[in-house]
Amino acid sequence: MLDKARYVVVEGPIGAGKTSLARRLAAELQAGTMFEEAETNPFLGRFYQNTERWAMPTQLSFYLQRIDQLAALARSVGEDAERKVVADFIIDKDRLFADLNLSGDELALYDRVTHGL
Numbered sequence: 612m613l614d615k616a617r618y619v620v621v622e623g624p625i626g627a628g629k630t631s632l633a634r635r636l637a638a639e640l641q642a643g644t645m646f647e648e649a650e651t652n653p654f655l656g657r658f659y660q661n662t663e664r665w666a667m668p669t670q671l672s673f674y675l676q677r678i679d680q681l682a683a684l685a686r687s688v689g690e691d692a693e694r695k696v697v698a699d700f701i702i703d704k705d706r707l708f709a710d711l712n713l714s715g716d717e718l719a720l721y722d723r724v725t726h727g728l
Contacts, residue, residue: 616640617694618684620701629699642695645680652676666712667721670705674725677702 619640621633630646637644649655654669677700684696709721 617696619695619697621697621699622701622704633697633699637695637697640695640697642697645684645696645698645700647673647700648676648680649673662712663714667717670709670712670721671724673708674702674705674721677705 619633619636619642621629621636623629633644633646636642652669652672654665654672658665658669681702687694706722706725709718713721
């Protein structure tokens with residue numbers, strides 16, 4: 612079944628081993644990889660120090676990073692329809708984390724930004 616898949620996502624909580632499993636799956640499937648790039652989020656360290664203050668910029672930074680990664684993937688798949696990719700994130704989870712970390716007004720703003728309104 613996985614031999615026909617073009618886009619496989621490994622999802623789970625922080626520290627569960629998503630990236631490790633995604634690497635192994637990619638090797639087995641002879642697929643490319645796409646990983647969350649937490650180390651490039653300039654707000655993440657501050658988020659862990661003061662969640663309430665830094666939740667919104669951290670969340671938007673991750674969302675926009677993922678949009679950029681998925682856009683690049685879409686361009687590359689257009690060039691190679693047979694390309695397989697294994698990822699360690701799914702963008703649909705962003706809204707779940709936003710719901711857990713943002714206040715009511717911030718969540719409403721996040722929804723407007725992410726839905727293009």
